[in-house]
Amino acid sequence: MIAGVLLALSQALPAAPPQEAVDEIVVTAIDKKKCRVRFADRDMNDTELRRRSEEWAAGKPLRVVARASTDIKCLAKIAFQLADRGVTRIQFIEPKDLATLPLAVQP
Numbered sequence: 001m002i003a004g005v006l007l008a009l010s011q012a013l014p015a016a017p018p019q020e021a022v023d024e025i026v027v028t029a030i031d032k033k034k035c036r037v038r039f040a041d042r043d044m045n046d047t048e049l050r051r052r053s054e055e056w057a058a059g060k061p062l063r064v065v066a067r068a069s070t071d072i073k074c075l076a077k078i079a080f081q082l083a084d085r086g087v088t089r090i091q092f093i094e095p096k097d098l099a100t101l102p103l104a105v106q107p
Contacts, residue, residue: 022091023056024063027078029071035078050085057086064092 026038037044039052056062062082066075075092082090 022061022063023052024065026065027070027075028067029074035071035074037078049081053082053085053087056082056089059089061089061091062087064090065095066092067095 023039025044028036028038030036037049039048044052064075064078079090079092
């Protein structure tokens with residue numbers, strides 16, 4: 001009897017929606033005039049950043065990993081470039097915060 005009720009309840013409850021996959025980029029300064037953006041453990045050039053910005057502007061969430069030592073001018077430069085390209089869903093985090101974030105479900 002109890003098992004039947006629990007089974008009925010479990011079928012009546014909607015499944016938790018899957019979380020969106022989140023892209024992560026790491027921003028660091030190479031020198032005073034040059035910023036480095038890394039995605040999937042490799043450097044991104046301007047063309048690739050522009051292409052991926054289209055996905056992020058379409059609503060795909062983005063995390064920008066910025067160490068406390070990251071040059072603020074470099075971080076601002078990248079943030080403004082992304083904003084100019086229509087990216088609105090950006091989460092800025094430090095590497096230590098990565099362990100506390102939920103993992104995104106990959107499609």
